Amino acid sequence: MKKIFFIAAALLTLAACKPAQPEQKVMARPVPERMDDFVFENNLVAGRLYGKALEGNPTSPGIDIWVKMPGKLVANEWYAEAQKDADYYHHNHGDGKDCYKVSVSLGGGASAILIDGAIQYPATNYRSYEILEETPDKVVFVLHYPAWETQGETIALDKKITVCADSYFCKVEDTYTFSGEKGDVLPVAAGIFRHPTQETIEGELTLDDRYAIWEHASDQSIEPEDGMLGVAVVVPGADAHCITESGDHGLCAKNIKSGETFTYYFGSCWSKGDVKTADAWFKLVKDVK
Helix, strand or coil: CHHHHHHHHHHHHHHHHCCCCCCCCEEEEEEHHHCCEEEEEECCCEEEECEHHHCCCCCCCCEEEEEECCCCCCHHHHHHHHCCCCCHHHCCCCCEECCCCCCCCCEEEEEEEEECCEEECCCCCECEEEEEEECCCEEEEEEEEEEEEECCEEEEEEEEEEEECCCCEEEEEEEEEEEECCCCEEEEEEEEECCHHHCCEECCCCCCCEEEEEEECCCCCCCCCCCEEEEEEECCCCCEEEECCCCCEEEEEEEEECCCEEEEEEEEEECCCCCCCHHHHHHHHHHCC
């Protein structure tokens, strides 16, 4: 009996000495149970990109940003609940929701090659992925978009995204390979899908390498939303920023060679979290290095 007691006591001592596991502040994973989404998240922001099963509804490279309260990770819980109620994450249950409309666009910070000033979207959603690094504070993954043909060009894209804890911004390293009639250099732009009917406010950042907006939630099809969203892209070395002729995108663009890495940052916030005003958001964007 004493022997058993000593063993139990020893196990308790070992358990007490075991170092605490660090808090998980980031995550990224494919979501085959929900139309091949690929979701990413840290303790401040969340979002997803669209996979094969969703092609046609829509076929879009756009980043769908999700607003959330600072703190815990929520995406796995939202997807689990969505198995019982498909509209679950379109409702705010106290921790955030999906209320940003992407459709066929760059969404909240994707990139695209421009030909004669027009955005050239991939012919498919992402088709494969790799998770390169995963720690409690950082996750790095790559999404592969297979080659497609457009405007006399053959283009392929590998999109590498780094998500770090405690940041409203994620880093993107896009590698485009292309060949065709336009030569070995093409303009590429990172951009934001604007929703002017949502009273979009543009940040007066006076810099060509960043573009930011502040607007009402754009997807109110499930329930009204009185919060405001901040969305931004920062493209180091960008040659210019502009609004597309149609007014539906704000872009930061630069020329790249085939195979060259196009590096930029995209970010978002929600007025119900810690960033409550347009001025506070635009200051955050201005301070991104």
